[in-house]
Amino acid sequence: MTATTTKNTTAQFLTAEQLLNHWQGHRNLTRRIIEAFPEKELFEFSVAAMRPFAKMAVELISMGGPGLKGIVDQQTEAYSEEAFNPKTKEELLKKWDEETETINHYFIQISEEHFQENFNLFGQYEFPVYQNILYFVDNEIHHRGQGYVYLRALGIDPPFFWERF
Amino acid sequence: MTATTTKNTTAQFLTAEQLLNHWQGHRNLTRRIIEAFPEKELFEFSVAAMRPFAKMAVELISMGGPGLKGIVDQQTEAYSEEAFNPKTKEELLKKWDEETETINHYFIQISEEHFQENFNLFGQYEFPVYQNILYFVDNEIHHRGQGYVYLRALGIDPPFFWERF
Numbered sequence: 208m209t210a211t212t213t214k215n216t217t218a219q220f221l222t223a224e225q226l227l228n229h230w231q232g233h234r235n236l237t238r239r240i241i242e243a244f245p246e247k248e249l250f251e252f253s254v255a256a257m258r259p260f261a262k263m264a265v266e267l268i269s270m271g272g273p274g275l276k277g278i279v280d281q282q283t284e285a286y287s288e289e290a291f292n293p294k295t296k297e298e299l300l301k302k303w304d305e306e307t308e309t310i311n312h313y314f315i316q317i318s319e320e321h322f323q324e325n326f327n328l329f330g331q332y333e334f335p336v337y338q339n340i341l342y343f344v345d346n347e348i349h350h351r352g353q354g355y356v357y358l359r360a361l362g363i364d365p366p367f368f369w370e371r372f
Numbered sequence: 373m374t375a376t377t378t379k380n381t382t383a384q385f386l387t388a389e390q391l392l393n394h395w396q397g398h399r400n401l402t403r404r405i406i407e408a409f410p411e412k413e414l415f416e417f418s419v420a421a422m423r424p425f426a427k428m429a430v431e432l433i434s435m436g437g438p439g440l441k442g443i444v445d446q447q448t449e450a451y452s453e454e455a456f457n458p459k460t461k462e463e464l465l466k467k468w469d470e471e472t473e474t475i476n477h478y479f480i481q482i483s484e485e486h487f488q489e490n491f492n493l494f495g496q497y498e499f500p501v502y503q504n505i506l507y508f509v510d511n512e513i514h515h516r517g518q519g520y521v522y523l524r525a526l527g528i529d530p531p532f533f534w535e536r537f
Binding site: 217317337351360 | 388
């Protein structure tokens with residue numbers, strides 16, 4: 208020991224499994240936010256002329272699973288929300304649950320070295336893989352926070368932010 | 373190689389330094405959201421009877437730096453927002469920048485083993501340290517997403533979510 212503080216620069220912050228559990232916990236909370244919206248308001252209501260929450264959920268569905276598949280298969284297909292156009296909450300939730308499995312399936316195939324390699328996500332975003340994945344999680348928290356405002360504006364108490372499962 | 377997919381369970385997802393940079397990138401974006409509010413609206417405006425964004429920023433300031441200090445010093449003092457009661461945007465931003473240094477100072481002292489140890493954050497939230505820290509980041513993204521709605525409702529275009537520095 209010297210008087211100098213040892214920096215933790217290269218210390219592991221968390222494992223792949225811990226990040227996956229963390230992400231799926233967030234996804235479970237987002238699922239409950241989708242459920243909390245009345246059917247009509249999910250697809251039509253918004254604040255400040257922003258997108259309704261169903262549109263945001265379709266963005267999240269179009270990003271996480273397809274993004275991970277691209278990372279694992281080394282394919283840089285463009286991002287698209289056009290493949291999925293749900294008309295009901297049930298349809299949206301069914302797809303959400305399918306993507307839970309898709310994410311689990313692809314995520315566990317990414318190695319420690321791969322997380323650090325650059326990948327051109329959707330042929331457009333050139334970053335290390337761990338940053339691509341953090342973007343999926345952060346973008347979900349960001350839009351879900353907006354969904355919380357929509358629910359409050361509808362007079363609905365949203366689930367607690369810290370309850371994940 | 374066998375036909376079974378190798379799971380990445382214990383693989384490192386990212387290092388401590390990468391997480392710190394990621395967090396400080398988010399904090400820089402939040403700083404720009406604070407700046408984007410007009411002085412009066414920062415302290416008074418909200419949507420759906422929620423808190424104005426200045427109150428949310430005080431929550432973030434009261435959590436990150438003090439929480440890390442508690443983790444490093446093994447102190448479980450209760451969470452409090454009462455120590456800081458800014459009246460101007462300038463005062464809020466000055467404290468924000470001070471906390472940037474506080475976070476850097478304490479974060480680098482947390483070892484790989486320590487990230488995995490349980491800590492009773494603010495004497496109330498008993499979780500592994502890495503989860504306590506992810507909570508600071510996630511909670512910031514969550515409330516900042518709400519700040520984006522406030523800005524949109526004020527007719528102000530917020531900074532891009534993906535621009536961090």
